[in-house]
Amino acid sequence: MKRSSGVRIAATVAVSALSLALVTGCSDSGSGDAKDSTNSASSSSPSAPAAKPLTTAELEKLLLTQGEVEGYKVTSGDDTLPKSKSEVKTDKAECDPLAWSTGGLAPGDTDANASNSVAEDKASTATAQPEDAADLFDVNLTFVGLSSYEGDGAAKAMKAVSDGVTACSGGYSLAAGDDDGKVTKVASEKGSGLGDESLAFVETVDMGGEGTATFHTEVVRKGNTIATFYAVNIAALSTGGAADIPAAVVEAQVAKLK
Template sequence: MKRSSGARLCSTAAIGALSLALLTGCSSDEGSKDSGDSKGSASSSAASDAKALTAAELEKLLLAQGEVKGYKVASGDDTLPKSKSAVKTDKAACDPLAWATAALAPGDTDAGAGNTVSADKASDAPTSLGDLDEADIEDAFNVDMTFVGLSSYEGDGAEKTMKAVSDGVTACSGGYALKAEGEESKVTKVASEKGTGGGDEAVAFSENVDMDGEGTATFHAEVIRKGNTIATFYTVNFAAFATGKGTPVPAAVVEAQVAKLK
């Protein structure tokens, strides 16, 4: 590839931002360990009697600015897809994975909320476009951003959803195709791995996504259940696309969010 790294970053980031808004973005290449902390639910009977929280109640449980040191919280309204209808796969078993990485409810519920949590790094970047150089451009994209989704379920819906996610990691290990508002991408590999864990059940996985012939990028996701509420986490770093390396879901973000769940 003869393009400069800055040009390649801009191009790849544009591709990633577009797909991310629809969910596919840049998933990636090296899968990892085992399926995380998937515990056999000690609270299954209690969860089966639980009532789903409303979207408004879930919004109040999302992390807020100032609750995680070193991170900024934003609504995610401009980045996240609005509904599951915007995200389609070629395998039904892979739908929960695609939805989870878009901060959408991975299971059958209408109660959901999401936002984004980004590393808050100090910046003395130039204020004028004319002052930007290649290093400035690369640095601007070098931010870890985590898409966080909360969803709530009636009865044992949350437990069934966790099983669907776990089953999807296995069923979709060879990859799947994604289509969002006319844009297509290909997840080439899905693998279970060890995540932060917590809650009553946890599943972590990585995805390798083909970057339109420019190699692959690795993305990491975690899905955690606490009672009848499920939290999903999917972390990206646009600058990392150029190296093919993935960015782990920050443990501080996961732990802070799970601690807020009822």
């Protein structure tokens, strides 16, 4: 598997479309100080509330839009994100929620799902032209997914992701479209601690004979709605670096959830 295919598998999206999205504007700083990888707000419990689940149309209205996070460019993500779970397959059912979370898909059992991508708009802050083409790809692109659930579905989805981090710690095989790859390691890490419940994990991906790459994902529950965040930086892959999930993006998106 070539490096471009590794990127595509890790992001569960087509690298050509991802490249186009990156060229239009992208990137950011780290996620800053964080709390434990699995957190519950002191005033709430993991049990999902009785609120009516949101529809896909309602979730789309809750996604971040252009201008809501200063210095960031928001795009629909339609060309870079998988359209359904059938496009993303693993060799272990326990690992499915992890793979879905990285593709902006619902990590749990629901048809209510919406997604887009958010990246720093370098064009708005640039003071000089990039020195070479590689600089155009030195940007972090964050895939954001929203999903809503009935009853305790959101809490169950969070547990499925948490259980998956443990069950899949030794890695799993992943196929997206015509490409396949290998996640060699999964581990929990510190996340934002936002919402009623949150967790974060890091995956190490085999880049097909060209070393490994590291990718970060965060999943946050607020009520019966779940937000997933996954970051990619193509330029960082060549040096073994990783893209951090921007704290500003997570904070702004979670603040919009009901």
